[in-house]
Amino acid sequence: MKFFAPFKLAGRALRRNKMRSLLTMLGVIIGVGSVIASVSITTGATKQVEDKVASLGQNVVTVFSGNFSSGGMRGGWGSAPTLTVEDSRAIKNEVANVVAVSPEVRDRAQILANGLNWNTQVIGESPDYPQIRDWDIASGGMFTEGDVRGLGKVAVIGKTVVDQLFINDDPIGQTLIVRNIPFKVVGVLESKGFNLFGQDQDDVVIIPYTSHMRRLSKRTFVNSIMVQAASKETINQVQADINTLLLDRHKSAEPDFTVRSQLELMQMATSTSRIMSILLGAIASVSLIVGGIGIMNIMLVSVTERTREIGIRMAVGARGRDILIQFLIEAVTLSAIGGILGIALGVGAAKITSHFTGWPTLTPYAWIGIACVSSAAIGIVSGFYPAWKASRLDPIEALRYE
């Protein structure tokens, strides 16, 4: 038999019973549609969380000072004075695969500029900070190592601060007063939006950590240390090495600090949405199986109904194989068309959901492929038994069938 002939036959047979074909397909359409829709919604949610975690920076390991359970009293992260600038220097010098380190000192302060004032987060960092956070400078530049050494009165500010204090003019070169100390604005950061916890990351003033510690907060300890590992693969090793190094340096039995990697944070943050996607996927797959059973059922009916046709075809020379292929392709055509319509339905449903709820949705191309393959597979699996049954018919019996 010619290669295209069975497809032509299948198309003709399916067109002969349009309503029935459509209803049979509906099972697969709804099955594939619900799989695609649920995958799109959960992938969108996961992607959003991942983006937030990624906004933390690239391959970041963060060391927080403070012990979670010291003598029954539990302070928040960064509350206990245990990390020092020397610790950060040691990390940079002694831990392998560390590319950048920034000791971090945080404080809230009222800042003044242009006759306006604004309460914001003032943080002390090293010049490596934008690199660690993967945060570009929109205009101007980052302060330098020289500024750190010289306790420079320079600041790099976030987009929100610009919007609040420098409404109409260029902030570069302007003066910002923090606790009666004037800082010169040398750079403006790109907007980064909200972080995982809903905080506005652009509402920030960054100054050299030395200036912060000596001039502003008068502290000798840092709140945390941000470290950038060389690559995704080395991040776990870097985390472990920092832990060992700091335990050794602090000479304490219990760690008085916490080391968190971005990888861990990513896993924690996405675990909920992963469970959701598995659950939704499982429910959707059940409807896909039901769709397959629908196809098998209709194909069985069709084989019985067309017994005579099978007999005629066999009488004029169709082999069992030809009949098998004919019915199999009919089943696969049903499920494949159903699958394609289902993908369209699923993507459409995801878009509509996204439109009305504001949830971000994302349809991974891999899943479109999976849906195509699995709907074709459903056609083969559910069509095989009816097709095999048809191919085993005896032509004499089949011709006599009323």
Added chain:
Amino acid sequence: MNAVIKLADIHKIYHTGEVDVHAVRGVSLDIEPGEFVAIMGSSGSGKSTLMNMNGCLDRPTRGSYFLDGLDVSTLDRDDRAKIRNDKIGFVFQGFNLLSRTSALENVEMPMLYNNQRISSAEQKERAGKSLELVGLADRADHKPNQLSGGQQQRVAIARALVNRPSLLLADEPTGNLDSQTSIEIMGVFQKLNDAGITIIMVTHELDIARYTKRTVILRDGKILTDERVAERLNAEAELQKLRAAQAAVKLA
């Protein structure tokens, strides 16, 4: 001349339940090219079973069957399907056309299963020629439900001829038709036979058998008589007589 069909002591036994049914009990028959044979017999005489074996739809339990010099009594399912496709054309009592499928597509159908690949254009052309041969070229686009019984049977004959078989098997081809249409169909068969096609036809109508060249009568699975048709009828002439008679009573 080589016989188209050479049956030697053919037996067919059906094992149904406890009783074995001995449907054909030793039939030997030679059919030469260009013959037009009617096989007759009452129901249960084994004529359908014999036809099924002739048509390679079934295999004899015992005995040998040479079709065109080839022993087909031992072939398996797939090989018999190939033989049916290549060498045999079937015409059935109930026409057995595919419903909701045009006459042309019905005629094209056997070519789908042909071993050589036939291009769609050639399929169309051959099917068209086949329809022309039975006088239905102008009805190619009609579906079976738009055709009369006689026309449907002609489509079935066109389908049987499309793969250029050496043998045409007809199982009660006029069983569902009125007498005038029956004669018309016999006319088609006679024309085909004159063109050299070997035809075997099962019928229980004596007057229909008179259009053939040879009549084989079966009883209880054996050949009872096998003789030439003495006063062979010519379908063309009979039709003219019939029309004249109808005109006389102002029927037509």
